[in-house]
Amino acid sequence: MKKVLILIPSRMSAKRLPGKPLLKINNLPLISHVVKRGEEAELGEVIVCAEDKEIANAVEENGGRVILTGSHHNNGTERIYEGLKKLQLRGIEHVISLQGDEPAINPEDIKNLYSFMTKYNCEIGTLASTIKDKATLKNENVVKVKTSEKLKNNNFVIAINFFRDYFLKNELNIYHHHGIYCYKTETLEKFVNLKQTENEIKNRLEQLRAVDNNIKINVALSKSSPIGIDTNEDYLALKKIMEYKS
Numbered sequence: 001m002k003k004v005l006i007l008i009p010s011r012m013s014a015k016r017l018p019g020k021p022l023l024k025i026n027n028l029p030l031i032s033h034v035v036k037r038g039e040e041a042e043l044g045e046v047i048v049c050a051e052d053k054e055i056a057n058a059v060e061e062n063g064g065r066v067i068l069t070g071s072h073h074n075n076g077t078e079r080i081y082e083g084l085k086k087l088q089l090r091g092i093e094h095v096i097s098l099q100g101d102e103p104a105i106n107p108e109d110i111k112n113l114y115s116f117m118t119k120y121n122c123e124i125g126t127l128a129s130t131i132k133d134k135a136t137l138k139n140e141n142v143v144k145v146k147t148s149e150k151l152k153n154n155n156f157v158i159a160i161n162f163f164r165d166y167f168l169k170n171e172l173n174i175y176h177h178h179g180i181y182c183y184k185t186e187t188l189e190k191f192v193n194l195k196q197t198e199n200e201i202k203n204r205l206e207q208l209r210a211v212d213n214n215i216k217i218n219v220a221l222s223k224s225s226p227i228g229i230d231t232n233e234d235y236l237a238l239k240k241i242m243e244y245k246s
Helices: 030-040 053-061 074-087 107-120 135-136 183-191 198-202 205-214 230-246
Strands: 005-008 045-051 063-066 094-097 124-132 144-147 158-161 174-184 217-221
Touching: 005 030, 005 074, 005 174, 030 053, 045 053, 045 074, 045 174, 053 063, 053 135, 053 205, 063 074, 063 158, 074 094, 094 107, 094 183, 107 124, 107 174, 124 205, 124 230, 135 183, 158 205, 174 217, 198 205, 205 217
Parallel strands: 005 045, 005 094, 045 063, 124 217
Antiparallel strands: 094 174, 124 174, 144 158, 144 174, 158 217
16 A cells, blocks of 8 residues: 555635635536546545535545545644544555645646655655746735745755745745645644644744744745636636646
8 A cells, every 4th residue: 555645625615715626627626636636646545635515526526535524624734634534544654735726736746745755754845936026926825935945856945934925135045835745644643733823823824833833844846836726816817728728
């Protein structure tokens, strides 16, 4: 059995775009596109951890596997941990969390992140890409990460901070953060048993709980920069791109 599991947290009640997991591109719900990207990485089983039966039904109708979770979670990491516990699988050493609203994520990036995690034996790993314009840098919907050194194709560097607002005068080593995480299983358990920090709540960024508790997050450079769907405008833009390519 593979020692890595890919879990996708999903819920209908997103504040900015309610019901977005079931929005369709090429007649397939967004959540099912993400399942397919996870499967294309060919690392391990892919399972959606869903709060809502509507999502569960859609995933299963399109050939995916799903497990229902509670509605009390503060973030996706807490949701996937409940899913992991309910699955009761043995021998899982790493858990990869994919964002349910990034249907165009590159499977090669998922593979690359896992490869770095196993090579360097890190606690948490994530991805980021180069920011190419000021508009992206200043967009509060785009999460940024500042790293300890410049990202290259072959390094896995430490994240210093994550933020939404653009406030740094020193623009060195600031990248567009992508909401994919690979956790050592024991680190995932440690993370969810820590209390939310003021920094995490204020900035609406769950990864700051790790930073505030001295859990290192390593960052790799992604090959692509997938569009996350936060608004209806994001959805329509990505729908146009994906349907044109097909």
